Amino acid sequence: MAEESSVRLGGFVDTTTHVDVKDYYGKVLKKSADLMSNACVTPAKSVPAFIRRALEKVHPEVTDRYYGCGLVVPECLEGCRVLDLGSGSGRDCYMLSQLVGETGHVTGIDMTGDQLDVARTYVDHHAKEFGYKESNVSFVQGYIEALTEAGLEKNSFDIIMCEVNYSLCFICFCFVTKEIKLKALIFCHSSNCVVNLSPDKKRVLAEAYSVLKDGGELYFSDVYSSGRLTEEIKNHKVLWGECLGGALWWKDLLQLAEEVGFSPPRLVTASVITVDNKELQDILGDFKFVSATYRLFKVPKGNTKPSQVIYNGSITGVEDSFQFDCQYTFKVDNVVEVDGEVATILTQSRFMDDFTFQPAGGRSVSCGALTKAGIVDPFELVLQLEKQRPGSATGGCCSTQSAACCK
Numbered sequence: 187m188a189e190e191s192s193v194r195l196g197g198f199v200d201t202t203t204h205v206d207v208k209d210y211y212g213k214v215l216k217k218s219a220d221l222m223s224n225a226c227v228t229p230a231k232s233v234p235a236f237i238r239r240a241l242e243k244v245h246p247e248v249t250d251r252y253y254g255c256g257l258v259v260p261e262c263l264e265g266c267r268v269l270d271l272g273s274g275s276g277r278d279c280y281m282l283s284q285l286v287g288e289t290g291h292v293t294g295i296d297m298t299g300d301q302l303d304v305a306r307t308y309v310d311h312h313a314k315e316f317g318y319k320e321s322n323v324s325f326v327q328g329y330i331e332a333l334t335e336a337g338l339e340k341n342s343f344d345i346i347m348c349e350v351n352y353s354l355c356f357i358c359f360c361f362v363t364k365e366i367k368l369k370a371l372i373f374c375h376s377s378n379c380v381v382n383l384s385p386d387k388k389r390v391l392a393e394a395y396s397v398l399k400d401g402g403e404l405y406f407s408d409v410y411s412s413g414r415l416t417e418e419i420k421n422h423k424v425l426w427g428e429c430l431g432g433a434l435w436w437k438d439l440l441q442l443a444e445e446v447g448f449s450p451p452r453l454v455t456a457s458v459i460t461v462d463n464k465e466l467q468d469i470l471g472d473f474k475f476v477s478a479t480y481r482l483f484k485v486p487k488g489n490t491k492p493s494q495v496i497y498n499g500s501i502t503g504v505e506d507s508f509q510f511d512c513q514y515t516f517k518v519d520n521v522v523e524v525d526g527e528v529a530t531i532l533t534q535s536r537f538m539d540d541f542t543f544q545p546a547g548g549r550s551v552s553c554g555a556l557t558k559a560g561i562v563d564p565f566e567l568v569l570q571l572e573k574q575r576p577g578s579a580t581g582g583c584c585s586t587q588s589a590a591c592c593k
Contacts, residue, residue: 233257234503240284243315244277245308251275251301258347258479260405261508262501262536263290266344269397270294271330271406276305276323278347280312283323285502288316293343294325295336302327331386333393344536346394348381348406382408382432391446395484401535404448404482409459410436410564412474422469430461430475436564443482450527452511454479456564456571478564481511485534492546493529494521500540508540512567513560516541525560 233241237259241249252275263285270279273294282292296302305325313321328336384390394404411433425431434442443451456478461467499505499518509515516522523546524532532541561567 236503237281237285240281241277243284243312244280245311245315248275248277248280248304248308251304252277258405258407259285260345260347260403260481261504262540263345264502265289266536267342267399268292269333269338269343269346271346271348271394272296273305273325274298274301276302276308276325279305279323279325280308282347283312283321284316286322288318288322291322291324293338294323295328295330295333295338296325297327297329299327331384331389331393333397338397340396341399343397344399344402346398346402346404346406348408381406381434382429384432387434388442388446391442391448391482394482395446395448398484400484402484403535405479407477407479409433410439410476410478412436412472412565414438415473419469419473425466425469428466430459430470433475436476436478436562439480440562447484448482449485449487449531451480451482451562452513452528452531453562453564453567454481454509454511456512456567458568474565476564476568478567483531483535485530487530489530490526491529492523492525493533494523494544494546495529495532496521496542496544498540498542501537 237257257278259282263282264287266286267290268282268286270282270292273279273296276294279292279294283290286292294302294305296305302325309321309323309325312323313319326336326338328338334340381387381390391404398404409429409432411430412435414435415431415433419425420431422431440451443449456476459475459477461470461475495516497508497516497518497520501508505518507515507517510528514522514524514528529543532538533543561570
């Protein structure tokens, strides 16, 4: 959606969109119950018990001022430096504080001063609650398009997560158009919409790449379209507010990621978004939308040699089976042959110590460890997942061969 430049924070000139969102978050919303929309549908996949326990330790006011929905948390966080984009009141930062442990660190960045005031109020409280000698959480005011201008150092984070959730899209619409009577029109299974809401998506990715360490990961969900959207759709206030007008064509994500320097995005999961409004559907025409989660890694390029890997079960919460993406699920002690791209990621990232590596063609691949063909198209994945329901296994030979091989 076209926006005029407005306020300057550091060297970055924000837009009227940024100003509207900051004002709404800081002055209009006071607690999560004030949200005008039920547009976000709780994901079917339950939150792991250890994450639920961590969330229960977060101060009630911080939780009340959290306006998102759903939760996207990558694996293997112990000791990591994590950056949370759009951290809001800090709920997820304090949850992550427990997952990274006292030797790790979590930084939250948000453009809304009032939200940051809430987050900073409870820094010492949570350090004491978690039994830490000193806090491992800090908060910075700034924009996701200008991370280095906000004072974040280059090559300093292991993981970047996006926690400005789907609710924000509808909130922005409510504020910009002053329409508070509109009921939920869009239904999805949790999306974060951080890149979606930015007018300069390539800059968001470039800034993330810049502050990630070598081997670091950008792990995020967003809304994607089946094609490059028309200007009419991009400039439609309702569709922009519902995270559809700003949706990136999924193929453009692949291109932008490559241009910035990331390895090819690894698709983790996807779910369909439906539009329950004929007027909007008529404007959208044949365009379809999905909410999808991708992993983008900052690793060397050029390795095309496959490898055999054995997961040792050392990652908290996924000790028995680790779903890396929609193609590879690693069961403990099973031999899995991976392509060169994944081999590079596993050997060059925080996952290195969680696997044993050996040349391809060595030991026989374990039964139950045969992988599906790689998928990068989220719409193709949605169709495949629909075909597998009900009772299908995620990954492994039982989803592609006779179930007898797993007996």
